[in-house]
Amino acid sequence: MPRPRRTVTARLTHVDARGRARMVDVGEKPATARTARAHGRVHLSAAALRAVQAGTMRKGDVLAVARLAGIQAAKQTAALIPLCHSLPLDHVDVELRANARRNCIEIEARAACRGATGVEMEAIVAVCVAAATVYDMCKSADRTMRIEGIELLEKTGGRTGVYRKAAARK
Numbered sequence: 001m002p003r004p005r006r007t008v009t010a011r012l013t014h015v016d017a018r019g020r021a022r023m024v025d026v027g028e029k030p031a032t033a034r035t036a037r038a039h040g041r042v043h044l045s046a047a048a049l050r051a052v053q054a055g056t057m058r059k060g061d062v063l064a065v066a067r068l069a070g071i072q073a074a075k076q077t078a079a080l081i082p083l084c085h086s087l088p089l090d091h092v093d094v095e096l097r098a099n100a101r102r103n104c105i106e107i108e109a110r111a112a113c114r115g116a117t118g119v120e121m122e123a124i125v126a127v128c129v130a131a132a133t134v135y136d137m138c139k140s141a142d143r144t145m146r147i148e149g150i151e152l153l154e155k156t157g158g159r160t161g162v163y164r165k166a167a168a169r170k
Helices: 046-054 062-075 120-140
Strands: 032-043 089-099 106-113 146-156
Touching: 032 120, 046 062, 046 089, 046 106, 046 120, 062 089, 062 106, 062 120, 089 120, 106 120
Parallel strands: none
Antiparallel strands: 032 106, 032 146, 089 106
16 A cells, blocks of 8 residues: 655645744754854955955955854844744854965855754855855955855754765865
8 A cells, every 4th residue: 555645844844734934843852062064155356356365455354354244143043044043152163265266265164052953054154144245345346246155065963963065175
């Protein structure tokens, strides 16, 4: 006898029986150590990248301000993503590196906590806001910039264990 087919809403954790979006109840899940690492980049002109590296952008130190913006954004993720849980973050690190060969600024964010749900969104939001900050601070020098490649590279902890993107960057 064939098994009854499950409806899409029965498989989606953020949807109730009537198909409405809901916040998942993680109250019964054990707190475990969780980490996430995300990456993205901002492509910009060679001249704009040189100005960033030289510290001559009119708005100031682009990499320092974007790093702080990314850290602050990770701490505010639950206020930005409607069904995201508020997490007690143990650590957030955002690194920005100029890559002259590719005319871009590489951004990597790491987030860690001990909680009942993962920190992937915090790492991704940190990258997104750091990239948007680079764009904002450099737009007077280059309106052709583009933000791309924002992705989760790895996550650890929780029921699903470890995820690593194939050929993940280090």
